[in-house]
Amino acid sequence: MAQSKVIISCAVTGSIHTPSMSEYLPLTPDEIATQAIEAAEAGAAILHLHAREPADGKPTADPNVFMQFLPRIKQATDAVVNISTGGGQHMTVAERLMAAEKTAPEMASLNMGSMNFGLFPALERFTDFKYPWERDFLQNSEDFVFKNTFKDIAYILNTLGKKNGTRFEFECYDVGHLYSLRHFADRGLIEPPFFIQFVLGVLGGIGPDPENLVHMKRMADKLFGDTYVFSVLGAGRHQMPLVTQAAVLGGNVRVGLEDSLYLGKGVLAKSNAEQVARVRTILESLSLEVASPDEARAILKLKG
Ligand code: KMH
Ligand code: ZN
Numbered sequence: 001m002a003q004s005k006v007i008i009s010c011a012v013t014g015s016i017h018t019p020s021m022s023e024y025l026p027l028t029p030d031e032i033a034t035q036a037i038e039a040a041e042a043g044a045a046i047l048h049l050h051a052r053e054p055a056d057g058k059p060t061a062d063p064n065v066f067m068q069f070l071p072r073i074k075q076a077t078d079a080v081v082n083i084s085t086g087g088g089q090h091m092t093v094a095e096r097l098m099a100a101e102k103t104a105p106e107m108a109s110l111n112m113g114s115m116n117f118g119l120f121p122a123l124e125r126f127t128d129f130k131y132p133w134e135r136d137f138l139q140n141s142e143d144f145v146f147k148n149t150f151k152d153i154a155y156i157l158n159t160l161g162k163k164n165g166t167r168f169e170f171e172c173y174d175v176g177h178l179y180s181l182r183h184f185a186d187r188g189l190i191e192p193p194f195f196i197q198f199v200l201g202v203l204g205g206i207g208p209d210p211e212n213l214v215h216m217k218r219m220a221d222k223l224f225g226d227t228y229v230f231s232v233l234g235a236g237r238h239q240m241p242l243v244t245q246a247a248v249l250g251g252n253v254r255v256g257l258e259d260s261l262y263l264g265k266g267v268l269a270k271s272n273a274e275q276v277a278r279v280r281t282i283l284e285s286l287s288l289e290v291a292s293p294d295e296a297r298a299i300l301k302l303k304g
Pocket of ligand 1: 011014015016084085086087109110111171199202258
């Protein structure tokens with residue numbers, strides 16, 4: 001779909017990186033709220049949010065923890081709130097939905113297929129962990145299947161989507177996920193415009209090569225014509241190169257410490273806002289304009 005401005009999403013903390021990997025990863029409700037608000041001030045129109053246990057930073061699905069930061073974010077910004085339904089490794093699908101069911105956000109993430117999700121290579125780079133759960137979490141990923149069956153997806157579409165009017169960030173980690181999304185469109189469970197997040201560089205999904213992004217876009221063009229808008233996230237060091245390519249190809253961008261802890265080679269990002277500011281500079285130097293939250297709402301037809 002032709003679109004004149006670029007939507008910046010910021011994924012503030014996620015459930016992949018662990019506390020010992022970066023002192024700047026927001027963990028407590030206060031840190032998550034502060035960094036989300038700063039990211040919105042820096043230009044993020046959409047805030048993709050997960051929660052963590054305040055005591056040790058372990059990902060949690062507890063809606064009460066979400067409620068310790070969501071009201072503050074909503075009060076301080078007009079950014080679109082996007083609640084993850086991907087949750088974290090140890091959570092059931094039912095648990096992953098609790099916060100979005102409770103808060104009926106404008107947007108929620110929806111992962112378009114089951115897959116391996118390999119975080120264990122990080123054990124080669126990180127050895128000192130503050131909390132015991134961190135090492136187990138990375139090690140367990142060698143035998144972890146990120147479960148998103150057709151039934152799970154249909155259930156999420158029928159509850160959050162049909163009942164609550166929540167619209168989705170469709171996370172597609174490989175080309176097959178685009179075909180699954182087409183299947184749900186054909187069943188009439190989703191309405192355009194479809195906001196498709198191409199996820200490149202997760203071990204178990206499509207690799208972070210520029211050719212793959214071109215291929216994902218080409219297949220999405222074929223499957224969805226002008227009924228979709230795309231955004232790109234690149235895992236780890238592939239983040240900035242891939243979002244830059246996305247912008248050049250006419251797409252939107254996602255940054256944030258969920259996707260990469262870095263600002264550049266060997267340089268940790270001190271905040272989510274730093275990454276948002278960096279991508280904003282890149283976009284503006286490409287003569288592209290950044291969408292405000294209301295412009296993002298209009299492009300994506302959100303309930304507002
Ligand atoms: N962590 C990303 C690779 C979700 O929250 O639903 C994908 C993600 C999943 O953001
Ligand atoms: Zn996420």
